Amino acid sequence: MILPKDKDYRARIKLVDTAAELFYRQGYTATGINQIIAEAGVAKASLYQHFTAKEELLVAYLEQAITAAFVRLRAQVLPLANPRDQVLACFSLMAEFMDGHDFRGCRFQNMLAEVPASSPRVHELIQQHSIQMRDFFAELLLPIACEANADSIALLYEGALISCQIHRSLAPIETAKKIVASLL
Known part of the structure; x- marks a missing residue:
């Protein structure tokens, strides 16, 4: 299957992958949105474009x-x-x-x-x-x-x-x- 390669899709993938790693390693409550954004290397607007809440x-x-x-x-x-x-x-x-x-x-x-x-x-x-x-x-x-x-x-x-x-x-x-x- 060929996945879309647009910037928005890549940002979503980065966010989910980063959250997955952080949620598993340090837990859901200990992981903040700002940490996910920083470690994913995406803009805050990208997060809220794809997800309205943590x-x-x-x-x-x-x-x-x-x-x-x-x-x-x-x-x-x-x-x-x-x-x-x-x-x-x-x-x-x-x-x-x-x-x-x-x-x-x-x-x-x-x-x-x-x-x-x-x-x-x-x-x-x-x-x-x-x-x-x-x-x-x-x-x-x-x-x-x-x-x-x-x-x-x-x-x-x-x-x-x-x-x-x-x-x-x-x-x-x-x-x-x-x-x-x-x-x-």
Whole structure:
């Protein structure tokens, strides 16, 4: 797909990419609009041309993160030969991500902890990601008639993510992976 290369579009991309990095690294509430503008290297007018509020920028970040997460998962997992290996690979990818990001945690869980319930669109996107992850496990397990385990596996997946962040260790992921292997 060829993306538009006009100045406005590039400014929007810079803003979302910069916000994504800052929101993940230092948190939503600790990240100010002026910092995003400065680090993106765009004019303040560019920000307000694309986003009327910081929360709209957060929504764009979460939408981008959902898409990127499933593109990466599908690319890494679907080429594997059998459904069991595909599901277990999701846990291995999670371990790589956590280890490579200094145990900062899940983008979605982190935002859930920071954003008030008065932000329904943000909460809807976080829930959407969780549901899509559960549905992805069900899709992977369909060929071996184990899709009924998708809820349990999704719960183990999300629990391992938060436990890994809390303990700054990959051990919770490995434990969850062993439990999942025993389910399959």
